[in-house]
Amino acid sequence: MALVLTEEQSMLRDSARGLISDKAPVSHLRHLRDAKDPTGFSKELWHSFAEMGFAGLLVPEEFGGSGLGHVEAGVVMEEIGRTLMPSPFLATSVVAASALARGGNAAQKSEYLPKISNGSLLATLAIDEGAKHRPLQTSLQAVRAGNGFKLSGAKALVVDGHVADLLIVAARTAGAAGERDGLTLFLVNPKAKGVAIERTVMVDAHNAARIELANVEVNADSVLGEVDQGAALLDGVLDIGRGAVAAEMVGLSEEVFNRTVEYLKNRKQFGKLIGEFQALQHRAAELYVDIEITRAATMKALQALDADVAKAASSVAVAKARAGTTATRAVQEGVQMHGGMGMTDQFDIGFFMKRARVCEELFGDANYHTEQLARARGY
Amino acid sequence: MSETENAELETFRNETRAWLEANCPPEMRKPATSDADVFWGGRNTKFSSEPQRIWFERMRDKGWTVPDWPREYGGGGLSAAEHKVLRAEMAKMGARPPLSSFGIWMLGPALLKYGNDAQKKEHLPKIAAGEIRWCQGYSEPNAGSDLASLQTRAESDGDDFVITGSKIWTSYANYADWIFCLVRTDPAAKKHDGISFILFDMTSKGVTTKPILLISGYSPFCETFFDGVRVPKSHVVGTVNRGWDVAKYLLQHERAMISGMGERGVGRPLGQIAADSVGTDALGRLDDSMLRGKIATFDVDEAALAACAERAVDLAKAGQAHPAFSSAMKYYGTELNKRRYEILMSAGGVDALEWESERSRQGARPRAWLRTKANSIEGGTTEVMLGIVAKRILDLPGA
Known part of the structure; x- marks a missing residue:
């Protein structure tokens, strides 16, 4: 595989660059910041992203996506980097879409992936807990309760956390912080009882939130992938x-x-x-x-x-x-x-x-x- | 790439792998650890071992000493994609290059671009077959980084030029059969304009060489003197007085070669080599956390540079490369190689200080360490490279 963009990838770059430099130059971010915009990104622009097939770029075609790869996702991310455009693309279309496509069962995939592709669902991964990124240190607890689990703990630097329709929460179902075994991913409704979300205005004026879960009940269908083997x-x-x-x-x-x-x-x-x-x-x-x-x-x-x-x-x-x-x-x-x-x-x-x-x-x-x-x- | 092309390339990969498996002697699948392990070819050369001879001859017969040169000149006629596959398969099994040669790395590409038919037919097959060993006559005692100020003069005399002057830092001139040389054919012209690129036999009357002893205790470079050396005018490559074009083109290849020097040296991960002498802690980690951090940062940069070198080749094949990019690679690759050897010296501690013992293979490591200090000087200093990047790629103003 040559380390240069193919013709198709170059065309994708040109269309992404065209849209982003036209609609979201750095002044776009400045405006959102100065206006203290409650959403933190342009919904209209996200709609355009969906129409151009970017929102579902990594989503398989059977779920309404474009079925493209990580080089293509990188092409779009690079253009986003050039103008600092705030966009749900990273949290929803790259990270959450990959988590669902790779770890989801048939029901989960057909429920969420088409909505990510058409731009109607925002999702995000809640992973970090301490000041530094240490995935294995995850200590947010998930204990079995009846047919499901109860989740308790706190997450930080949840990208787009204050606007997400779906949280993918890394939790510990067994073992101690630092261990590989005992991690499980859960799909959590941010409106569920016991979820508290604080938007954290960040130095870069992009979206992030702190999330606290207090005995949040989820059923067994909310497990993404396998219990303890996340x-x-x-x-x-x-x-x-x-x-x-x-x-x-x-x-x-x-x-x-x-x-x-x-x-x-x-x-x-x-x-x-x-x-x-x-x-x-x-x-x-x-x-x-x-x-x-x-x-x-x-x-x-x-x-x-x-x-x-x-x-x-x-x-x-x-x-x-x-x-x-x-x-x-x-x-x-x-x-x-x-x-x-x-x-x-x-x-x-x-x-x-x-x-x-x-x-x-x-x-x-x-x-x-x-x-x-x-x-x-x-x- | 179409599916047919993909399938053809996969067939080529399988055939290549099988051929290498069957033909590369096991002794040739280990990294070279001394100068004797490297085969340079030439009239007076000897193989240091039987496996070295077998490997060289098999690769030569297949045209794979120069896999991407045309078949008519002794090459393998491989496409860019096939050549990449061959390199990858050789790297996978740790196969050594069968032939190291300035003819392959530097002169060959320049002859392919600027040489006339007679010159290509005369010289390229002998380079491919390792029959003639070449050296490079560029630098002079008063023209180092400022190469174009060279003074060695070639005076017209009938069908010949008569060459008088001296060169310095001529790598392996004392072993070389022929030289490709920059000479001044028009002393009145502006400094870049009156230069010609000429080829001649080192056994010609009037050529003498004198090895220079370096801080490593070795003498890989020579002073080379020309006292009225008579060379036919037909040996000029390209146009008389336009030799600077050839010289610059060749320098791009030289810089690419020097930037890749580090890749050939060491086989095992640096961190594990360091652990041999420094030791490890209870977690099995290198027992010197500052050194460990330096090594890990080095490994990151080395892996990234390897990707960039791969990309540079791909960009060149796609016609998207900047002609001065080899200067960028030369700067980074040589600085990185110096870092590698600073780490190796630090990791080796006292053991890396021995200069003569059998145990230290006659001080192989400290001598190699000192050798690397020339990397950022030879072929254009780091400062000259950064100047070229600033002006030719970034288009920054000034002289």
């Missing part, structure tokens, strides 16, 4: 999400870099264009190389996910780790090279820095994934 399903779904976020960070990095290089070509100081200074040229060149390498590593990971999700872990760890360090470097250089302008809210560069920080934490930061690679390699 870790393998979760690994795959998280890796799919990580690959997508890495692609978003590639788009974000490249956009902030392009804006910075443009600035170097126009800003004059000491009677010269600042882009003539070798100190800045070499740093820009290093950053360019970093981004190109990270782009290739991300494409490699997305292709590996398309080939076999269960065998993609190391490629995904490399991609997400690289995406984290590269995006961090890109936004820091972006602000530094824009000087005082980069510090102002009026200028867009700061939005990229804020989003990069959130993407870094989403589904594990560079340290987390570097550690995973070391363990996989046995040292």
Whole structure:
């Protein structure tokens, strides 16, 4: 498989870029933030996403989706990264859709996947509990009660949690925090008794929530996958999400870099264009190389996910780790090279820095994934 | 790619795998650990072992010393996709390259693009068959990073040029049969304009070489002197005074080669090599958490660079590559290789300091460590590479 986009994938990129740059430039995010928009994204634009087949991009065609792969999802995520467009695409169309398609039984799939594809259902995965992403540390309890379970505990950084119609909650049905066995995924109605949702306004002005569950009753049909054996399903779904976020960070990095290089070509100081200074040229060149390498590593990971999700872990760890360090470097250089302008809210560069920080934490930061690679390699 | 093409490629993959399985001697499926393990070819060459000879001859007969060159020049005539399959299958079994050669990596591609029919017919088959070993006459004592300021002059005399001057950092000039060389054919022209790219035999009258002892204790480079060396004008590749075009094209291939140097060295994961000497803790993790972090970060970057190298080839095949991208790869690949050896020295501790003992294979590790310091200097320094990226790819202003 060549590490370049096919003709079809390039066409998909062009249509995604056309829509997103037209309808959701960075000013779109700025407007939502300043208006304290209660939804946090444009429903109209999400409707367009559904019409173009993006909402159900990963959903199999038999459930009304486009049946495309992770490279294609990455193409859309990269365009989202370029304009920082807030969109349910990551939480609903990538992560939740993958969880349902990979772990769902026939009834669950036919109930939820068509609604994701037509844009009428928003869903999200509730995984993190502590300050850092540690899936195996999940301690939200699910105890058997009658024919079903009772769920109690708290989740943080639930993307789109305040608007989701369906929560996919990682819970512990057996064992202790840190153990692989005993994890189970549950489908939870956010309106169920005992669910408390607090929208958390984040540094990047994107959507997230804290969710508390107090003795929330779910029936046995709400189990996604197998009881106690959710870790393998979760690994795959998280890796799919990580690959997508890495692609978003590639788009974000490249956009902030392009804006910075443009600035170097126009800003004059000491009677010269600042882009003539070798100190800045070499740093820009290093950053360019970093981004190109990270782009290739991300494409490699997305292709590996398309080939076999269960065998993609190391490629995904490399991609997400690289995406984290590269995006961090890109936004820091972006602000530094824009000087005082980069510090102002009026200028867009700061939005990229804020989003990069959130993407870094989403589904594990560079340290987390570097550690995973070391363990996989046995040292 | 159509289904028929896919099926054909799968057939090729299966046949290739079976052929390699049957023909690659087991000794040739381990990483090279010393210079003797690498076969360079040439008039005076000797095989260091019987398996090395067998492997080379079988691959040569199949045209797979240069798998993607045309068959008429001794190549395998493989398509881009087939070549990728062959590389992948060889990597999977750890098969060594049968022949290492500046003729393959550098001169060949330049001849294929700029050489005339007679030159291609004369030189390419001998490169493919490992009969002639080439060296590169580029740098001069006063023209290092600023290559185009070279002074070695070629004066017209009837059908010949008469070449006088000296080169430095000529890799393995003392073993080479022929040289591809940059000479000044028009001293009055602007510095990039009066240069020609010319080929000649190292046994020609007036050629002498003198190895340079390096900090590693080895002498892979030479000073090379030309004292009135007579070379027929028909040996110029491309147009007289337009040699800079050939030189630049060849440099792209040289940079791609140097950026990949690290890939050939080490077989086992770095973290496990380090664990041999540093030891592990109760969880089986490297018992030096700072070093472990450095190694893991290195592994991330190395895997990412490998993807980028793969993508660079794919982009070139798709006609989407930036011609200066090899400078980007050269910068990153060489800096990464230096990091690898800093880690290996740190991991080896006291053991990595021995310079002469049998135990240390005559100081193989510290000598290799010191050798890597040249990676970011030879073929254009890191600073020159970053300058090229800034100006040619990013289009930043200034000289």
